[in-house]
Amino acid sequence: MHSLFEYFTSFVMQIIQRTEYVGIGFLMALESFNIPIPSEIIMPFSGFLVFGEKFSFLWVVAWGTFGNFIGSLLSYYLGFFGGRPFFAKYGKFLLIKQSDLDFSDRFFQKYGSFAVLLGRMLPLVRTFISFPAGISRMNIFKFSLYTLVGSFLWSSILTYAGVVAGENWNILENYFRKFDWLMVFVGVMVVAWWIKRHLSNHGNSANKRETTP
Numbered sequence: 529m530h531s532l533f534e535y536f537t538s539f540v541m542q543i544i545q546r547t548e549y550v551g552i553g554f555l556m557a558l559e560s561f562n563i564p565i566p567s568e569i570i571m572p573f574s575g576f577l578v579f580g581e582k583f584s585f586l587w588v589v590a591w592g593t594f595g596n597f598i599g600s601l602l603s604y605y606l607g608f609f610g611g612r613p614f615f616a617k618y619g620k621f622l623l624i625k626q627s628d629l630d631f632s633d634r635f636f637q638k639y640g641s642f643a644v645l646l647g648r649m650l651p652l653v654r655t656f657i658s659f660p661a662g663i664s665r666m667n668i669f670k671f672s673l674y675t676l677v678g679s680f681l682w683s684s685i686l687t688y689a690g691v692v693a694g695e696n697w698n699i700l701e702n703y704f705r706k707f708d709w710l711m712v713f714v715g716v717m718v719v720a721w722w723i724k725r726h727l728s729n730h731g732n733s734a735n736k737r738e739t740t741p
Contacts, residue, residue: 537698540569544577549587553595556683560599562606564655567592571683575690576697585687592683593676596648600658600675607662615663629663636664641674648678649685 543551552574559565571592577583615629636643640661647657661671690697 537569540565541573544570544574548583549591552588553591553598556592556595556679557599557602559655560596560658560679561603562656562659564652566651567596567654567682567686568651571686572690572693572697575687575692576694578687579691579694579697585691588687589680589683592687593679596654596679596683597672597676600648600679601672603656603658604662604666604668604671607659608665609662611659611663632660633664636661636666640664640666641670644671645674645678648675649682654678654682 540555543555545551547554552570555565555570556567559567559570571588574583574588574592575585578585578588612629644657644661644666647653658671658675693699
């Protein structure tokens with residue numbers, strides 16, 4: 529696992545070194561388009577290149593933010609146009625019912641701005657938050673505004689951390705990776721709860737049908 533992570537880190541570094549700012553934007557766009565490429569590698573390494581006076585801090589942050597925004601928009605519209613038809617057809621296999629989609633709609637109507645802003649700065653969540661926002665058809669202007677703000681803050685923080693760490697930028701990976709694993713654990717627990725809840729509801733519904741005269 530460690531060797532795989534090192535290979536992946538090396539791959540990201542090579543892309544940035546060869547394609548410079550465009551590579552930063554491209555990788556950050558992929559991360560926001562439901563592809564878990566960790567920005568904890570992309571932006572701190574770019575910050576290290578700022579430290580070495582090869583990149584400009586402002587341009588690194590700008591391209592990181594731009595990439596996040598484009599990837600998020602693509603994910604949003606994927607959910608907007610394709611999400612509901614997909615779950616209407618296959619949702620039962622994923623234990624997702626219409627009531628769950630209705631709950632998501634109410635959530636994003638009430639807390640969507642906060643969820644998108646905070647989600648842009650949380651591992652795993654930032655990779656996928658745009659898709660359910662699109663499914664629930666969150667207001668596109670609010671979505672865009674809070675995505676831009678969150679992406680700018682996250683890109684700035686990671687880039688600055690890379691500048692400060694300098695040649696030791698890679699030690700940041702260890703700290704961020706621990707938080708990543710924490711979020712994975714939380715995600716697994718949420719999925720387990722989701723499955724247990726829906727199976728229990730299904731069992732209760734079946735029992736009620738059997739006892740109904």
